[in-house]
Amino acid sequence: MKLTSASFIDGQRLSGDLSFCIPDPAHHVCLGKNLNPQLSWEEVPVGTRSFALICHDPDVPSSGDDVNQEGRTVPASLPRVDFFHWVLVDIPFDIRKIAQGEFSNDVSPRGKPGPAALHGTRQGINDFTGWFDGDNDMRGDYYGYDGPCPPWNDELRHHYIFTLYALDLEHVPVEGKFTGQQVREAICGHVLAEASLTGIYTLNPAVAA
Secondary structure, three states: OEEEOOOOOOOOEOOHHHOOEEEEOOOEEEEOOOEOOOEEEEOOOOOOOEEEEEEEEEEEEOOOOOOOOOOOOEOOOOOEEEEEEEEEEEEEOOOOEEOOOOOOEOOOOOOOOOOEOHHHOEEOEOOHHHHOOOOOOOOOOOEOOOOOOOOOOEOOOEEEEEEEEEEOOOOOOOOOOOOHHHHHHHHOOOEEEEEEEEEEEOOOHHHHO
């Protein structure tokens, strides 16, 4: 199976249009357009009944002690964990592309609604749900796509991996506020093929230079 995008080049930097946050000289960051990228796929295996899409960042700091703290940095040597940015399941078999901005075209404080989404698909909650749990202005269930917003003081460039799975399932057996990890577990043994694209992003001016 082949996955392509008109929104970014595999292995290259994601644009601010696809991001939750963009650099701001006065305040470190400000909100971006938060558009989901365009994605297209082909060479689908025989027996495919639906598709699932997961975007995750494997470079998120395992400890938040230094995150976005003035006069400090998040060292590149710090162990990293997964952070899910988009969890989309039950993509019908006859769909072969997603348009840029089709599922997300802004930042929605307190999160977008879900799990029901376009074309009969369902979206899980992304990890901004937990990230904003202690913020009274932003707290909520963040369904669907929310783009990059890595720590502005992180020494490490973050990688955003979009993985499309061709499944022998018409519906993924997850319900309610399902997560990326729950989808990974539910589709285990049902993946006929998969394909990935990776975009890179940083909010740290020193790293970007």
